[in-house]
Amino acid sequence: TDAENQQKLDAAKEAAKDIISKLPNLSDDEKKDLKGKVDKAADINSVNSVVDEAKKLSELNGVKKEIEEAHLYFLDHGKGGDADSSDPNHTEDAALNKLLHGTPTEDQTFATLAEKLKANPASASDIRDALEAAKQQNNKNEAQAKDNAKSELDDMKRNLDAAYSALTDEQKKTATEKYTAATTAIETAKTKVDSATKPSEITGALNTVNTALTEANTAVENAKGKRDTSDNTNDQDSALAEEKRAAHDRVNKTNLSPEEKKQYNDAIDASTKLGDPTGIANRAEKHQKIEDAKKQIAALEHLNKAQKQYYKDLLDSTDASDHADGKDDIDDALEQALNLNGVMKRLADLATSADALKKDDKDKKYSSADKDKKDAFDAALNAANTQLDKVEGADSDNINADxxxxxxxxxxxxxxxxxxxVKGVGLYTDDLQKEYDADVALKEKPVYKNATKNVKEAFNKAFEAAKSVLDSATKNPTQLGATAADQQNAIGAALANLVNTRKALDGIDTTALQAEVDKDKPLEDKPVYKNASKDKKNAFDKALAAAEDAIADAEGNKKLAAGEDPKTQEQKQKAVNDALTALQNAAKALDGKEQKPTPAPSVDKSGLKALVDAAGQVKDSDAYKYADANKQGAYDKAISDGQSVLAKTDATADEVANAVHAINTAKTALDGKKPTPN
Incomplete structure (x- = not known):
């Protein structure tokens, strides 16, 4: 009956109002408004619709509340520039940009979250998904910002330690107090960085070190003492000339064009202040590094034309400034491009699978789907294929890995x-694997073996990190979850870091010099050295010792003398080059000749030979046959000795004469007579 229906409706309304009253995330006004809708509902279905509306609104408000409580300070709002100094987000954004070495750009996850919030109707589930992505990115940025800050503090400590350690014990006494204060300030700052909840708190921790560090560095410099050069007006000119020479060497070692090298070398020649030639050489090497990065990016197989152009323009416009973590803007651009290359490869593989899903349609998965799903699929596939177009692909929104x-x-x-x-596609590791395999062999070469300690350690760290990434990377799509993008990003970062640290290896190649030493050292036992003039031998000895010293120094095996400063890699390379040239020239200049013995004068042995040749006739004579045995023996011995003298190539005239005399004497003594028959 109508009365019963009304009773049920009233009961449903009361129950609905009770539900609305208990929903946790509705304001009093929202509850009042919703209850008013319940009162106006004409049937139970309408009441239930209002309840559904209330639940969705409560859930939506709950997600918005989560966003407010999330405090996403480490997401860039794009307000870190000077023009946005009045924006409430400026302080944190500016600090974040400084810590991450970036420029003011709204974070993609933050933009997506804002977009989902503005959607009409807004979806709580979509917003929550976007929020989770934003939280992950926020946490990632926070970890990176703190790592960068602590790396900067470590660099401060390392540089201060090096300067302080170079002091004598007596000098340290005047600098110890300030040194200790600075190291304490650095450790305190690290603690503050770890506990920071905002980017500005991290930069604030870094700033607290400045005063103590400046005072410590000043104390160290003052402790060194300075040489009085007031009477030596040539000191600065000599130092500038040496700095220019070193700067020219650095410029000429680059692969820049002859015209570009000339521009840098002309600028070096025109410089008048200490430090300027070094700065010019630094710019030349940065120029070369930019050109190398542009070539590497241009060769990336999976980037489209617009993406390559984007990074080319980025590199052309950068000032290549150095960061606290030892990297620069060039490294960042290369890392981003390498990462994007891997992401694009995964996108291409997935698009291939999507094309097959649509075209094969064996199970009618596409053709039997409802229009909304087909439209969503077609739109997504079209967007992917547009991006993958090598010539026309990529709009400004999709230029990067995000x-x-x-x-x-x-x-x-x-x-x-x-x-x-359907599952996703595996991670792309081919480029990293190729670089890693090449670097395994590199470890056996001088460029690695003879590299400076910190450069080699950086390479080793990147090498092991690459191995770890490769070992953990899975190519099985069924095992890849929401972290796949992060995994691919890690692969790109590992590749860029390995490439950069490999390029930074500064080991000196001593192969040619060692080969020259091995070739020339045996000369010391040969006449060309033994019989050389004294000055040529001294020059060779000096060059050989310098070569062995340069090799030991380049390979880190030289024991420095008291008070001897270690050489820079540039100085070691110059020493190796100079030693090779000097040793080659000294070896060529050795003028010792082999001294052959003067041959003995020719001796006439003909008389002796005639006597020896006649021995047979003598022995057939009665005088020999019937002579006493002792006289026969004396003759035989004289003949034998004569034969020995004839065989002797260096027999003297006296030896020949004595042999002739001995034979004649023995022959004369032969007095045998044939007995007369009775």
């Missing part, structure tokens, strides 16, 4: 909307 990852995720979601068994 944009490409978003396209990947949209396409994967659309594919799964047609077929929930």
């Amino acid at each position: 944009g490409a990852n978003a396209l990947y995720n949209d396409l994967l979601k659309a594919m799964q909307g047609l077929d929930n068994t």
Whole structure:
């Protein structure tokens, strides 16, 4: 009956109002408004609709409340520039940009979150997904910002330690107090960095070190003492000339064009202040590094034309400033491009699978899907293929890895909307594996073996990190979850770091000099050295010793003498080059000749030979046959000795004469007579 229906409706309204009253995230005004809608509902279905509306609004408000409580201070709002100094987000954004070495750019996850909040109707689940992505990025940025800050503090400590350690014990006495205060300030700052909850708190911790560090460095410099050069007007000119020479060497070692080298060398020649030639050489090497990065990016297989142009323009416009972590803007651009290359490869592989899903359609997954799902799939696939177009692809929104990852995720979601068994594609590790394999062999070469300690350690760290990334990277799509993008980013970062640290290896190649030493050292036992003039031998000895010293120094095996300063890699390389030239020249200049013995004068042996040749006739004579045995023996011995003298190539005239005399004497003594028959 109508009365019963009304009773049920009234009961449903009361129950609905009770539910609305208990919903946690509704304001009093919202509850009042919703209850008013319940009162106006004409049937139970309408009442239930209001309840559903209330629950969605409560959930939506709850997500918004989560956003407020999340405190995403480490997401860039894009307000860190000077023009936005009055914006409430400026302070944190500016600090974040400084710590991450970036420029004011709204974070993609933050932009997505804002977009989902503005959607009409807004979806609580979509907002929550966007919030989780934003939280992950916020946490990632926070960790990176803190790592960068602590790396900067470590650099401060390392440089201060090096300067302080160079002091004598007596000098340290005047600098110890300030040194200790600075190291304490650095450790305190690290603690503050770890506990910081905002970027500005991290930069604030860094700033607290400045005063103590400046005072410590000043104390160290003062402790060194300075040489009085007031009477030596040539000191600065000599130092400038040496700095110019070193700067020219650095410029000429680059692969810049002859015209570009000339510009830098002309600027070096025109410089008048200490420090300027070094600065010019630094710019030349940065120029070379930019050109190398541009070539490497241009060769990346999976980037489209617009993406390559973006990074080319970025590199052309950078001042290549150094960061506290030892990297610079060039390293950052290369890392981003290498990362994007891997993401684009994964997007291309997924698009290939999507094309097959649509074209094969064996299970009617595409053709039987409802229009909304097909439209979503077609839109996502079209967006991916547009981005993958090598000539026309990439708009400004999708130029980087975040944009490409978003396209990947949209396409994967659309594919799964047609077929929930679809999995993503594996991580792209080919480029990293290729670099890693090449660097395994590099460890056996002088460029690595003879590298300076900190450079070698940086390479070793990057090498091990690359191995760890490769070992943990999975190519099985079924094992890849929401962290796939982060995993691919880690692969790109590991590749860029390994490439950069490999390029930074500064080991000196001593192969040619060692080969020259091995070739020339045996000369010391040969006449060319033994019989050389004294000055040529001294020059060779000096060059050989200098070569062995340069090799030992380059390979880190030289024991420095008291008070001897260690050489820079540039100085070691120059010493190796100079030693090679000096040793080659000294070896060529050795003028010792082999001294052959003067041959003995020719001796006439003909008389002796005639006597020896006649021995047979003598022995057939009665005088020999019937002579006493002792006389026969004396003759035989004289003949034998004569034969020995004839065989002797260096027999003297006296030896020949004595042999002739002995034979004649023995022959004369032969007095045998044939007995007369009775």
